[in-house]
Amino acid sequence: MKPALSVIKIGGNVIENKGELTRFLRLFHKVEGPKILVHGGGKEATRLGERLGIRTTMVNGRRITDKGSLEVAIMVYAGLINKSIVSELQAMECNAIGLSGADAGIIRAVKRPVVPIDFGFVGDIVSIHTDALRTFLEIGLVPVFCALSCDKGGQMLNTNADTIASELAIALSRDYRTTLYYCFEKAGVLSDIGNDLSVIPHINKQSYYSLIREKTIGEGMLPKLENCFHALDHSVHKVCVGNIGMLRPNPSAYTTLTL
Numbered sequence: 671m672k673p674a675l676s677v678i679k680i681g682g683n684v685i686e687n688k689g690e691l692t693r694f695l696r697l698f699h700k701v702e703g704p705k706i707l708v709h710g711g712g713k714e715a716t717r718l719g720e721r722l723g724i725r726t727t728m729v730n731g732r733r734i735t736d737k738g739s740l741e742v743a744i745m746v747y748a749g750l751i752n753k754s755i756v757s758e759l760q761a762m763e764c765n766a767i768g769l770s771g772a773d774a775g776i777i778r779a780v781k782r783p784v785v786p787i788d789f790g791f792v793g794d795i796v797s798i799h800t801d802a803l804r805t806f807l808e809i810g811l812v813p814v815f816c817a818l819s820c821d822k823g824g825q826m827l828n829t830n831a832d833t834i835a836s837e838l839a840i841a842l843s844r845d846y847r848t849t850l851y852y853c854f855e856k857a858g859v860l861s862d863i864g865n866d867l868s869v870i871p872h873i874n875k876q877s878y879y880s881l882i883r884e885k886t887i888g889e890g891m892l893p894k895l896e897n898c899f900h901a902l903d904h905s906v907h908k909v910c911v912g913n914i915g916m917l918r919p920n921p922s923a924y925t926t927l928t929l
């Protein structure tokens with residue numbers, strides 16, 4: 671049987687809250703077996719951009735990444751956030767190694783076509799090279815990925831962190847029984863977005879389409895769930911969506927996805 675692997679993505683709203691991030695990292699450290707952390711940080715990038723006089727433009731909730739925004743993204747994702755997380759994990763004696771998709775050539779992407787919307791320096795993942803990553807896992811390192819990839823000409827590209835997590839989980843499913851966790855500020859997929867007690871415990875493709883029709887699932891959650899089903903469609907063993915409590919030994923309620 672394949673060994674287990676956990677791929678855990680942490681969203682920007684948790685990262686923003688220092689206390690919550692530390693609580694998350696303590697729980698992450700306790701997750702047994704080989705594991706990978708993927709972090710976002712879109713809001714922090716918007717904030718630093720403002721301080722530097724680089725205005726953020728969003729279309730359909732997505733960042734338009736011009737040259738200035740890309741520089742901010744590299745500074746914030748690969749620098750400030752990634753190194754803060756790695757150093758905090760190291761202080762807990764978790765042997766974390768910070769990576770972007772460019773490092774060890776792990777995530778190769780292409781710049782998104784400019785039609786119908788020109789998102790600028792945004793990457794669509796074309797391949798994941800797992801050799802170095804498997805070696806890191808085998809020697810007990812804990813890879814921590816930020817939301818950046820690179821094309822074959824060496825151009826860095828801003829890449830959605832949810833997508834990086836699902837593509838890493840898919841690629842590693844050849845060698846591992848992979849569980850993908852999307853950890854964000856809400857307790858799971860909620861039937862009433864204002865009520866954390868309304869967690870929908872289980873969603874399959876059929877109920878997913880009903881939830882979209884009923885408009886229970888709104889912006890932010892739609893692309894996340896697309897990533898979840900994409901992962902399940904491509905051999906990821908299990909996908910869970912919830913807050914940091916889902917990593918506790920006695921987890922709080924969260925949402926499990928199945929096909």
Ligand SMILES: Nc1ncnc2c1ncn2[C@@H]1O[C@H](COP(=O)(O)OP(=O)(O)O)[C@@H](O)[C@H]1O
Nearest residue numbers: 681682683854856859860886887888889890891
């Ligand atoms: N039914 C729902 N249950 C939970 N969250 C929802 C739902 N519909 C929309 N959302 C929104 O989805 C957002 C999560 O998406 P996103 O902002 O991309 O997360 P992340 O912080 O992981 O990047 C939540 O902040 C929430 O506002």
Ligand SMILES: CC(=O)N[C@@H](CCC(=O)OP(=O)(O)O)C(=O)O
Nearest residue numbers: 681682710711712817829830831
């Ligand atoms: C292309 C793209 O979507 N890039 C994202 C990467 C950061 C991210 O995914 O952050 P969260 O997980 O906190 O949303 C962005 O720049 O906002």
